[in-house]
Amino acid sequence: MDDDRFIELLLKDLSGEILREEREELQHFLKDEECLKRYKLYKMYWSEHDTAHTDNEALFHNVQLRIGEQENAFSDDKANRPGRSAFIYRWKYAAAIVLIGVCSFLLYRTIGSDNLTSAGSWGEKITARGRKVSFILPDGTHVSLNSDSKIRFPKSFSGKAREVYLSGEAFFDVKKDASHPFIIHAGKMNVRVLGTAFNVKAYPNESSSETTLIRGAVEVTLKDRPEDKIILKPTEKLIVNYSTSKAPADKVEEEPQKRIAQSNALTQITYMQKQDTTIVETSWVQNKLIFKNEDFAEVGRSMERWYNMDIHFRNESLKELRFSGNFETETIDQALMALQATEPFRYKIEGRSVYIY
Incomplete structure (x- = not known):
């Protein structure tokens, strides 16, 4: 059994950065009783609250503190607990394994593809399709970056x-700082906040952008209509729809089509079911692929990013089919079979391409 591979998969799973096929591989490892024990041990030191949105340095520091606290607790109790020395030794040995594993994982994150790059006084995070990453900005703001995304x-x-x-x-x-507003420039949208939690979706190849507010308040302005200011309240979502126009002849090489903010709509966030706390717009942060009454074209784009696959429609009319779905550990084959149960279509998977017909 490849121990290094097991540790890599284990830590990627705990940090929320594991791919679907890697999760299946990890489940195979966990059938081994010893691997399962080690997995449970790591979870004791890997608190979701502390590590879900952290950078490498903070993660390493938090794990060190946890191990120190655990060792101190054992040491204080040692005199009154016969045979405790051997037990403490085992815990210290396990703690060392955790630190080694974390260091290895931090190195993996440093040399991996979804990493921070630097250019002068600016940093950049880029995620490939099928990948997500969480980190902390210099001001203490927590960011979760979805797949196929970039932030500077x-x-x-x-x-x-x-x-x-x-x-x-x-x-x-x-991070709240009333004297220094936080501004996200996302396509045609500028989102201005002081301290709040919200989701911004602005993929350059899609016909709309969204800002979804969970708590606090945000102000959204559009580059094409800077005089308009839209204020969002908690549980509200702003959808900005775009139209495209041909660029002037001297700009064709730079941008053949220019996106223009044509209309916007203010609506409520989407819950998967009534009396359900699962919010569709932010479900990806919990490693869930959820969509509700969306057309197949939009579902296909989401699945491309989620599974790192290319989806091709051989029958354009199928793009109009509408689906609702909730996937976590399913493979793309399993997800498509589930969709087939509600609407008739056929598909074929060849390598990293899916053909819908």
């Missing part, structure tokens, strides 16, 4: 505002 931010915020640039989708839990 200053290495150190200065000036009157904290400004970042997003292409794709991200969930923000903004």
Whole structure:
């Protein structure tokens, strides 16, 4: 059994960065009783609250503190508990394994593809399809970056505002600072906040962008209509629809089509079911692929990013089919079979391509 591979999969699972096929591989490891014990041990030191939105340095520090606290607790009790020395030794040995594993994982994150790159005074995070990452900005703001997304931010915020640039989708839990507003530039939208939690979806190849507010308040302005200011309240969602126009002849090489914010709509966040706390718009943060009454074209785009696959429609009319779904550990084959149970279509998987017909 490949122990290094097991540790890599284990830590990727605990950090929420594991791929679907890797999760299946991890489940195979966990059939072994010893691997299952080690997995449970790691979970004791890997608190979801502390590590779901953290950077590498903070993660390492938190794990060190946990191990120190555990060792101190054992040491204080040692004199009154016969045979405790051997038990403490085993725990210290396990703690060392955890630290080694975390260090290995941090190295993996440092050399992996979804990493922070630097250019002068700016940093950048990029995620490939099928990948997600969580981290903390220099001001303490927590960011979860969805797949196929990019965010640029200053290495150190200065000036009157904290400004970042997003292409794709991200969930923000903004550190409160009334004197320095936080501004996200996302396509045609500028989202301005002081301290709040919300989701921004602005993929450049999609016909609309969304801002979904969970708590607090945000102000959204559109680059094409800067005089309009839309204020969102908790549980509200702003949808901005775009139209495209041909660029001037001298700009065709740079941008053949120009997106223009044509209309917007203010609506409520979407719950999967009545009296259900699962919010569709932010379900990806909990590693769930959820959609409700969406057309097949939009579902296909979400599945492409989720599974890192290319989906091709051989029958254009099938794009109009509408689906609702909730997937977590399913493979793309299993997900498509589930969709087939509600609407008639056929599909074929060849390598990393899916053909719908």
